[in-house]
Amino acid sequence: MTTETTEAAMALSAEQRQGLLRQMILIRTFEEAILREYHADKGPGFDIGKGLIPGEMHLAAGQEPVAAGICAHLEQGDGLTAAHRPHHLAIAKGMNLRSLTGEIFGRESGLGRGRGGHMHLFDPSIHFSCSGIVAEGFPPALGQAFAFRNAGTNNIAVTVAGEGAANAGAFHESLNLAALWKLPVIFVIEDNDWGISVPRSSSTSVPSNAVRAAGYGIPGVRIEGNDVEAVYAAAAEAVARARAGEGPSLIEVHTLRLLGHFEGDAQGYRTDLATVPGEDPIPVYRQKLLDAGAVTEAEVAAMEDEARAQVEDAVEHAKNSPTPNPAEALKYVFVEGASS
Structure with missing residues (x-):
């Protein structure tokens, strides 16, 4: 991190720090509810453990910390593309919880009327999209950035993917074009140490993907410690650069995957499971703010209560929403009125 980035982290107000904690608590509360419902007993006649949510779950x-720190600087009109593990980014970008939950549950109230599932969330109102295809989000982010610049807006695009995606051709092609055209786009790599079951050291030739930015003539920084304030500060610098027309930046965050690659992953390949719970960023950050006097126990409890209320409302709304009619499976495949 640069000196300016470090100073930006130190300059956070108590209110800003509370906002970061509140966002992380909401995200975790949401995903804990999704985990619960994914394995819930649907009742007589159903297999226990199948739950109400179809498909895989990441x-x-x-x-x-990645989502909270990055999205704190984004506006509704800014673009954000994510990968197959998207809930934290979608929530931090401002996605409606009812619409998000409805899509995850495969209901008509969802963003894609229940047709896409949790890896295919599209919300034009906040310029958010994601995909289960590795590295798929990089090129669309360039398209958004190109459109924003040509339209004369001050908006920027952010694209977030795992460290494995940084080995894909789309990553390097996108960095090259973004640098060549000085596009207002920020590349964010979430390094959680594991590309499914393969450690980064077994798949990547460099110790940090941030150094790859130099090959394209753009700034690159790696954030250690899963530190939300450091992410916030690095994002502030990159966002200011992009909005000023100075081109792209690359941020890699050494983050943490508390759970498996997908729900049901036995994780027999992991050697770090014993230490993972103690590295959970939310209790670590909560204690940091408590020690600094930036938040009180009562305020934290209020954040947790508020998050639970929002999340449970979204879950109940999804459960009470209708499932798609199989007879209308092709209804939204083509644009209405378009000729074949």
Whole structure:
């Protein structure tokens, strides 16, 4: 981190720090509810453990500092593309919890009317999209940034992916074009140490993807310690650079995956499971703010109560929403009125 970035982290007010904690608590509360419902007993006649949520499930517990720190600087009109582990970013970007939950549950009240599932969340109102395809989010982010600049707006695009995606061709092609065209885009890599079951050291030739930025003539920084305030500060610098027309930046955050690659992953390949719970960023940051006098126990409890109320409302709304009619499976595949 640069001196300016470090100073920005130190300059955070108590209110700003509370906002970061509140965002992380909301994200974790949401994902804990999703985890609960994913394994819930649906009742007589159903297999226990199948739950109400269809398909695979990739949760981001432990990676909340990335979403909270980055999205604190984004406006509604800014673009954000994410990968297959998207809930934390979607929530921090401002996605409606009812619409998000409805889509995860495969209900008509969802963003895609229940047709996309949790890896395919699209919300034009906040310029958010994600995909289960590795490195898929990089090129669309360039398109957004190109459109924003040509339209003369002050908006920027951010694209977030795991460290494995930084080995894909789309990553390098996107960095090259973004640098060449000086696009207002920020590349964010979440390094949670594991590309499914492969450690980063077994798949990547450099110890930090941040050094790859130099090959394209753009700034690159790696944040250690899963520190939300350090992420916030680095993002502030990158966002200011992009909005000023100075081009792209790359931020890599050494974050943490508390759970498996997907829900049901036995994680027999992991050697760090014994120490992972003690590295949970939320209790660590909560204690940091309590020690600094930036928040009180009562205020933290209020944040938790507020988060639970929002999340449970969204879950109940999803449960009470209708499932798609199989007879209308093709209804939203094509644009209405378009000729074949």
